[in-house]
Amino acid sequence: MTPAEIRDEILDILSEIAPDEDLSGLDDAKSFREQMELDSMDFLDIVMELRKRHRVQIPEDEYGNLASMASTVAYLEPKMRDIVAA
């Protein structure tokens, strides 16, 4: 997956977890929490979805990398670069 494809995948997961949010204006540099109503259970949903969809394992002490879209894509790129986008 390219960084752009990873970003699309995260957007798809967010749209499922936070179906009331308008994600069209998401600022990749800002934290998700600044822009959306997300709590710790929602972040666990992101982790779970990545595991379910792509078998990507994210250790608990690395959850902090999922703070913003930019940091999430940067963190996931080495883990997902060999995955072929569906």
Added chain:
Amino acid sequence: MQPNDRTSQLPDSQRVVMTAVGLTSPNGNDLASYRDALLQGKSGVRNYNIRYVGDTFAGVCEFEATKYQSKRDIRRGTRAGTVGIWAASEAVARSGLDWANVDKSRVGIYIGVTEHGNVETENEIYNIKGFDYDTTYWSHHHNPRTVANNPAGEIALNMGITGPHYTIGAACAAGNAGIIQGVQMLRLGECDLAIAGGVSESIHTFGIFASFKSQGALASHADPTKASRPFDVDRNGIVVSEGACIFLLERLSDAKARSANIIAEIVSYAINTDATDFVLPNPERQAQCVKMALDRGGLDPNQIDIVSTHATGTNSGDAQEVQALRAVFGECTKVNFNNTKSFIGHTMGAAGALELAGNLPSFQDGVCHATINVDNLDETCAIPGLVLNQPKELGRVDYILNNSFGMLGINSVLIVRRF
């Protein structure tokens, strides 16, 4: 007519009245449309398919859940929570209360459930099956969704209620049991407003269908609208349904002080136990429960205008309830018997509350809705006063008695009076 039951002699601070009702049923999402469906003979049972069991029937509720919940909260919570939030919010919206200024710490939530947690547990097992039963794929939402207080807790979260909240597990007597709990807490002064009734999400668990089928108690018929047929010779089991019905209960003194619209007064109740079988009812204990409710209220069987029966459409259960009713009402000429499950199937934890609600408009319109789908009355279920297939004009209705019984031999009876 002046009421002459025992409850009417109590001080207003010990009398409890219903001041609003919210509901979702397979054939209506508010009391007016639900009542209309009952008077029109409109069934809410349809074809339904569920994992592993396949094609069957169910009573399904369709309402605009996003009126009171965000899509995120609907996703995060349970169906029992969603139907409960709908019914509780509808009740409050119709109560005339200035809800924003109600002291939420003085509101109690008492919700009857037949079962809770099966839906989510089945879903998670199905989910991890796709991952070779690796439990690291088990959802972190499972515990908050399956704790037994979940439906009541979701209502509290959604409505900002900080008083006591819990569910009452009482099998299919739960709807009545939730209301009874609300009455008791109001009388004890534990709350000033009680949000009380019952909910059911049971159509979303294949286990309940499969278990009834294994028991030989799951209804089948060529026409889904004819499948739920209590008292008919061709009845062959239960139609499982979802639903919710929640009343706003208040002490009469409080209701009068705010000039609330009073739907009915709860004048008596009783709960007892068969202690004889896991599944099979005990007509003797059922009759004792009905008699206890009458006696506690200082009422004679001849004073009851309508008995809302529990009958579910099973071969033995219907006949045994009628046996119990004959023992109590055998000499009465005035009483009428009807059954709501013939329209909507068995709404499980919501059944007691929904079946009572559908009868309450009788205080205004003087009509007893029917029991439908009785093409050939089973003689073992025959009792004078059974209102078959067409509504019956009664004129004035003063007292309604509501039966609701459940597995493990729990029996509940609630009696309400026009106000």
